[in-house]
């Protein structure tokens with residue numbers, strides 16, 4: 001019997017010599033047909049993964065997590081990029097109104113308990129949206145944080161498979177692909193935001209070699225929790 005570990009190992013071996021477009025094509029047509037969703041923040045580098053996905057099949061579901069704390073520029077960029085790439089199935093997901101009223105009635109939870117705020121506005125909505133999918137794809141890269149440096153192209157987070165087609169990509173790879181394919185940039189990038197999440201937790205980057213230094217700046221927190229391994233309930 002093939003175990004989850006066997007499957008992860010087998011896919012990583014298969015994808016070792018394939019480029020990102022080939023990985024996506026195999027994942028959506030052979031490994032997880034009809035069972036994969038792409039998750040995108042429509043942030044600073046999101047256009048690359050979405051462009052690659054659209055070149056394979058623009059009808060693949062894309063989940064956009066609207067935390068209700070995003071920059072207006074991100075919400076407008078989502079519409080622009082969706083139209084530019086011809087994405088056919090972008091699903092806007094987010095926290096439930098009743099949960100916000102109960103757990104963050106003032107909208108200030110991010111200031112005193114960011115982990116709980118991320119759980120409320122990101123982790124739980126995403127878990128609900130991923131029900132019915134076996135696998136989700138992300139645009140994470142190994143170079144971004146220490147937490148990501150050993151990331152495999154295919155992972156299992158305890159509940160779902162996770163595909164990271166850009167795991168090996170460098171910042172230069174991203175820039176080159178964006179230029180070659182004339183991808184519209186997120187409008188905040190030219191203002192110095194190189195990694196863009198929620199407005200209260202995103203600041204301009206001082207060190208250009210560390211794009212994520214603008215996320216939760218001054219805190220030990222570097223990840224929102226959606227990529228933390230899960231325990232199956």
Ligand code: SF4
Pocket residue numbers: 067069109110113114115117118119121122197198199200201224
């Ligand atoms: S990034 Fe900040 S505002 Fe967004 S969900 Fe997490 S703590 Fe809340």
